[in-house]
Amino acid sequence: MPSSSQPAPSKAKAKRSFLIEQATLCLAQKGYAHVSLRDIAKASGVSLGILHYYFASKEDLLLAVIASYKDSFIQELETAVVNASPQRWLEQLLEVLHHSLTKKKALHRLWYDLQVQAMYVPAFRHHVNEIRARLHDLIARLVRQFFPPATHSMSMSVDGAVSLIYAQVDGLFLQSILEEATTPENALSRFEQTLLQLLHMMFIPITTTTTPIPTKRGAF
CATH class of the missing domain: 1.10.357.10 (Tetracycline Repressor, domain 2)
Structure with a gap:
């Protein structure tokens, strides 16, 4: 059973998919070299910490x-x-x-x-x-x-x-x-x-x- 500090598996999967979709839009428009994790977090409406929770690095994302x-x-x-x-x-x-x-x-x-x-x-x-x-x-x-x-x-x-x-x-x-x-x-x-x-x-x-x-x- 997931702890209260962690999202449920289904919600976590949906959130990860959403972040991948948002990152895809950012990276496709500007290219890998011109986009930071902070840019992606802002476009996704989440904090940088939340983004790091799902992806260890920009390379991972x-x-x-x-x-x-x-x-x-x-x-x-x-x-x-x-x-x-x-x-x-x-x-x-x-x-x-x-x-x-x-x-x-x-x-x-x-x-x-x-x-x-x-x-x-x-x-x-x-x-x-x-x-x-x-x-x-x-x-x-x-x-x-x-x-x-x-x-x-x-x-x-x-x-x-x-x-x-x-x-x-x-x-x-x-x-x-x-x-x-x-x-x-x-x-x-x-x-x-x-x-x-x-x-x-x-x-x-x-x-x-x-x-x-x-x-x-x-x-x-």
Whole structure:
């Protein structure tokens, strides 16, 4: 039974979630280097002591923010793409990315911010590598699901294909964020064209009855 000086487990969980949401808004708007715990406490309407009760440090809070966001993003990809038909998986993927570029762009900036911080902060490095590994695993599942050895021959290993696909998606996504003048529609059109070219080079249908790689689906 919790003591009177400690919140009940359900209330504590709700409070922690609320603080993560508020921290997410602050960090996404201003970046990790320009936000202090005091700023987050003020935006959340709590004292600095209360914030420290739930998070030992600014680093601890950032990790909680990224973990929460990336869990949501990966689940969204799994729901939309893994469950899609062979004819619609690319369309579903582009819809998720379009939503991310239009509605959650600031959060993606924060993800790239964390990756930069990971080069200097060992505690961040482990979590960044863990998230990247989950994304690699998701891509590997999609490769095995939509381009199995029974229907497609590969010009490289699965690991090699996964690394190339991840590098392309990540690189083009970062490029679209840096190019403020580029619309999400133009960014995704460029991504779609490049991804299709890469897939055609990596996966070769064995028979004419094999489901083809989706063709370009046009403007968004």
